[in-house]
Amino acid sequence: MIEATELSGLEASDLVLRYGDRDVVHGAALTLEPGRILALVGPNGSGKSTLLRALARLHPASSGAITVTPSDGPAADALMMKRSDFARHVTLLSQSRPVPHGLSVRDVVEFGRHPYRGRWRAADPEGASAVERAMELTGITALAGRGVHELSGGQLQRVWLAGCLAQDTSVLLLDEPTNHLDLRYKVEIFDLLHDLARVHGVAIGVVLHDLDEAAAIADHVVVLSDGRIAAAGPASEALDADLLSDVYSIPIVTHTDPLTGRLRTRAVGRHSERRNSTTERSIDP
């Protein structure tokens, strides 16, 4: 990814995803393009993680197609690709993973090189430098020798991300990547995603709960509601106040931040107005 050998995107069409006999995603379509960031937003249970996992081939598609689209070659059916070939194109930072005991940070990041090693751990000449770069970019070089079981949630999150970066894919999928991160690392991860897309041409799909973060980082926002795409487009179009109020079942107002020019959203709770009037009273003599 940081040294991705070829750029490629990922396209999904008519995807139907289910658990048992219950459909939870009903005919979704989206396109991840090299150099662009797509944010997937929507209420709890709307199907975001399932959709992302399906794009990473970790959840079976009941019907529909997923295609890897290299910029300089023929498109390939992702569901038919060899596992290691697919893993050279697409990686996923999932929401939660079991923490392996007895492994160091470096061991876990090195695991990201699995598609390049082959069955007999064949030579991976790029491996060592890819691992060092990934640890540097995520700010975990100083933790390399520590056991992963002794890390904080935020440190661990950066280790998982480093493993994905070490995989050197041209498509990066992330499910709530800033979970557990403090303010500094949150900003740094968003800066890193921005650079990966803009400088290195990585195609990024990211699930976010914070609509303002989605508006700030994404070129394209997809709003999922009950497993269906309710809106898609640039944040200024997809994050429409009436649509969001309907999808989240709570009044949501939007405005443009005069400093950044970016869209901001605010859900209006029962006490929102009262708090404002209290503040106004305490300011007014």
Ligand SMILES: Nc1ncnc2c1ncn2[C@@H]1O[C@H](COP(=O)(O)OP(=O)(O)OP(=O)(O)O)[C@@H](O)[C@H]1O
């Ligand atoms: N392992 C599972 N078995 C059965 N149903 C599941 C399973 N995982 C998720 N679901 C159901 O599938 C639907 C979509 O879940 P999913 O986790 O994809 O939503 P989400 O939008 O990512 O939610 P959240 O914002 O809470 O993470 C929900 O109705 C959920 O209850």
